[in-house]
Amino acid sequence: MRYLPLTAADRRAMMDVIGVREVDDLFRDVPAAALNPKIDLPLHKSELEVERILSAMAAKNRAAGAGPFFVGCGAYRHHVPATVDHIIQRSEFLTAYTPYQPEIAQGTLQYLFEFQTQVAALTGMEVANASMYDGSTACAEAVLMAGRVTKRDRVVLSGGLHPHYAAVARTNLDLVGAKVAAVPLDPGGTENLAALIDANTSCVVVQNPDVFGNLRDLSPLAAACREKGALLIAVVTEAVSLGAVRSPGEMGADIVAGEGQSIGNALNFGGPYVGLFATRQKYVRQMPGRLCGQTVDADGKRGFVLTLSTREQHIRRDKATSNICTNSGLCALAFTVHMTLLGEKGLRRVAMLSHEAACKTADALAKVPGVKIETETFFNEFTIRLPTNASEVVNALAAKGVLAGVPGGRLWPHDPSTHDLLVVAATEMTTDQDIAAVARALEEVL
Template identity: 60%
Template sequence: MRYLPHSEAERAQMLGAIGAADVDALFSAVPASALKSFSLDLPTHSPEYLVEAHMRALAGKNRAAGDGPFFIGAGAYRHHVPATVDHLIQRSEWLTAYTPYQPEISQGTLQMLFEFQTQVAKITGMDVANASLYDGSTGTAEAVLMARRLTRKSRIILSGGLHPHYRDVVKAYLKDDQDLICLSPSPEGQGDILDHIDVNTAAIVVQTPDFFGHLRDLQAAADAAHAQGALLIVVVTEVVSLGLLEAPGALGADIVVCEGQSIGNALNFGGPYLGLMATRKEFVRQMPGRLCGETVDAEGNRGFVLTLSTREQHIRREKATSNICTNSGLCALAFSIHMALLGEAGFVRLARLNHARAIALAEAVAAVPGVSVLNKNFFNEITIRVAQPAVGLVERLAQRGILAGVPASRLLPEAPEVDDLIVLAVTELTTESDIASLCAALTEELA
């Protein structure tokens, strides 16, 4: 809904001050489909207790992830978050802490971010990580821009297995850019990005596990990209997978971007989430965001500082590597606390448990008449093909109290041959009873 002053004089004064010729010019960047010209017809006022009652009634229509069998993933995952995490992040010294511009009074925040970076670098197998970004999708776009600066090339190739939301965010960053190549989605896992690399390619973007749950051969992708002077950007939407899979850095990745929501951060109705970025040491000066480092003071005592701040708030705008204005500090803290509670052995056990649940799911649904599993390999997410349109089937299962994954057509409305595909995810919270309920309901609905 657009709001402008009611008075013509006030409107003209405002438009003149900002240099817009008219109202249409003011909103020219907003897609026509997003503009609303009608009134929302909201009541002018209502007693507070009636508003609360109305909002409670609306909230009561929601079905929370913990209310029954839950198989929704596709970039946001339901994991157990220990009560310790929420308890610690709500302490006042953490909850209200802001940007650590003054290191002498921000040692706690700086140390936490330093430990966070160390954890991210460890699980990704990279040399250095930044102090977080907004989320995985914008982190992917920042990685693409970083690759262009490093290679001084412009061609970017996005794998067909990249999450549709991530693809759309990159496209928004590189609006109308002819050098952005978006490959078609490949549900069967047969799409090959390597055939499209040439000497003008700055980077290829590969997700593993990809949107459909397939695991990708990162070493082959790295070798093919490096042979043409391009970089390999690896995207991970399910960070728990790094507890079981070989670290992308060990397989030749140049930049790794992850969504860190799975560790320490609940679903939260879609956010806020946490972008992780890690890269090689030689690329650090082109990495967006901030970097916390360890040092010693004049007396030799251990201390922490902002080692690198290549954002426009700290340096001249034209020299900045990014226009991001903050980091997901509280979400990064929750990630770091949860990761510390797990430890390396616990992180690996969590990943193994997720994979074991996925194996059980794949074997169970494959036995349902009218269902076939597309994945030959996977972590905790699979794609199934069903013998009828997926959207209607998922809706009917929801009426039964089973949230049975994400219809691929919901996120890929223009893609061919995906109307009968459902992306299913499981975590350590998925029980044998949940899987049995899903399979029984699928059997009845597909009979």
């Protein structure tokens, strides 16, 4: 009991206070398959043996740059200049922690302020926070924020919202007793979300471009939300699209939640990433996370301060807007450095190159017998329908050295109607040779 000083009576007293009978009750929301997974690990190994085992495991991975790569669905392969890594690995950035003492964290606060400025400009919103964990949790926080603003408890999730984002949002909504309107999947991007808004709807959540790649004008939906007193939450999983597509703010969004991985951050086999969050000034006090501001000191010199801190560690728990403990500081810095290097013209150039590569890819795949392009208007990602199971096709193409995209069966495993769908993404990293290779390999497999 040296490291577990609580007695059985101590634990019983705590469980009585929070209303559970057994410790296992604390994990009732965790799927049974994820509890106590069987992991075949030896009791002990030397450091050298551990390095060998882990290296062998890592060698089984296929890096995005190892061949033609068309995987997207919320994580995209873009070029990150060497300057970005060089700057963020400076010790004053790499080892800095959250700015609890703003007066001695001016550098951290300054780049977070610049990050906020960039995100607000990209999204067309009035204010942005100092980053969140990733896009999916940013989406969930946006939904919870909408409930606080409107005092309503019904949420409409678009059928084109990434299923992982929807799942995270549902988990959070379940915990606060909110209701979610059931909206079917929408590969064609033709759903009528305005018709689902009622007097108890707090928000409508729509992704643009959506998980199938569809681009849409959010302006009519924004007007419908305003008319009914609901908020429009726009989700952006491909930040580079904001270099070519009208911003959510221009189209009337009230809250924007997004994933910033595309700018400054490599794929990294799934993380860490950086969440974007922006809103209108009038809702700023309900915004989760933190807000850095600019001011002047007693001598008139510019300085930076932590203007808004609405998390549990800063204020009373019942007044907190979120239990987020910190931001993705280093990833946010990488985002800011890359955006600064690109500038507006650079971002637009990357966006147009990505769009051109996607158009070329779609044209090439459309010529493959049995392939049907499902997405008419897209940025750099689109969906195709295959004459057979897409997961099997993806595995067959992977054996040929081509990572062809994300199969519908992986995103919606319990919906057989999606299992012949394949979501394909292209970026400025996609070459003509890559496009020819995927078209040739697909024709051979089909």
